[in-house]
Amino acid sequence: xxxxxxxxxxxxxxxxxxxxxxxxxxxxxxxxxxxxxxxxxxxxxxxxxxxxxxxxxxxxxxxxxxxxxxxxxxxxxxxxx
Amino acid sequence: xxxxxxxxxxxxxxxxxxxxxxxxxxxxxxxxxxxxxxxxxxxxxxxxxxxxxxxxxxxxxxxxxxxxxxxxxxxxxxxxxxxxxxxxxxxxxxxxxxxxxxxxxxxxxxxxxxxxxxxxxxxxxxxxxxxxxxxxxxxxxxxxxxx
Numbered sequence: 001x002x003x004x005x006x007x008x009x010x011x012x013x014x015x016x017x018x019x020x021x022x023x024x025x026x027x028x029x030x031x032x033x034x035x036x037x038x039x040x041x042x043x044x045x046x047x048x049x050x051x052x053x054x055x056x057x058x059x060x061x062x063x064x065x066x067x068x069x070x071x072x073x074x075x076x077x078x079x080x081x
Numbered sequence: 082x083x084x085x086x087x088x089x090x091x092x093x094x095x096x097x098x099x100x101x102x103x104x105x106x107x108x109x110x111x112x113x114x115x116x117x118x119x120x121x122x123x124x125x126x127x128x129x130x131x132x133x134x135x136x137x138x139x140x141x142x143x144x145x146x147x148x149x150x151x152x153x154x155x156x157x158x159x160x161x162x163x164x165x166x167x168x169x170x171x172x173x174x175x176x177x178x179x180x181x182x183x184x185x186x187x188x189x190x191x192x193x194x195x196x197x198x199x200x201x202x203x204x205x206x207x208x209x210x211x212x213x214x215x216x217x218x219x220x221x222x223x224x225x226x227x228x
Contacts, residue, residue: 007131007203008214057136059199073133077217080161080202081115081173081193 001066003030005044006075009051012044027053027072028062044074052077082149082157084141086132088164093171100158104178107155111185112176113193119168124209130163130172133201137161144195148177151191151228152184159192161202194224 004017024030031048034041045051048062054073055064066072085091093114101110117128145157155178162172175192179185204215 004133006133006201007205010131054133054136054201057133057139059140073136075133075201076203076214077222078198078201079204079215079217080200081197 001069002071003034004071004073006073008076009044009074013040022066024066026062026066027055027060027064030066030072031062050076082142082145083159084138084145085160086134086137086141087160087162090162090171091160091174093174096158096160096174097176100156100176100178104155106180107178108180109182109185110176110178111182111189112174113189114174115172117166117168117170117172125168125206126209127207128166128168128170128172129205129207129212130166131203131205132161132163136201140200141196144192144199147195148188148191152177152179152188153181154179154184154188157188157192159196161196161200163202165207191228194221194228197221198225 001020002017003020005013010016022030022033024033031045035045051074053060053062055069056071097112104110141159145159148154148157158176160174166172175189177185177188198217198221206213206215
């Protein structure tokens, strides 16, 4: 699946988008996998209350299933308007 | 209904006039415009707005459709810019048309409340002494509860 990062999450991880082959069952499982990769991921995902997630471009929750999902995005709370 | 996500500036006067012209039979047009604040002494040089292409357009369309479902509206317009904006530049606008002003005002407030916290935009303030992401405010999230 494609994993996208926006705003300070993108800056902390150092890239806007990457392709990840994962068997993670849920968003939370994917986060655990990413955290274990490198310090920059652990830093970006240190506090999940500071993050929001979209699954296939729909705002979602960290317990959302990833079966059949093409795109997951992580970002801070939105500041539109 | 029209939703536009664009980097280019827009002509506020022309947009509002064009919107009102297209709303024959409506008695009320309300518009709101967001502008990059110019705080004297802040050293703010620019506002950088990032967004999530694809999701942004879908989220704005959904918010506008929800407003149309809740209030009796003739039309809705949402324009939101992204990219690098200078203080004083127009960031975004919403306009609503209705037969009566209450629907137009309430729907415009609803659009703004949801745009703030449910449309995937992120703002970064670029100042002389550094850059900082604008944090979401608790009161913006709380504002959704009234709807």
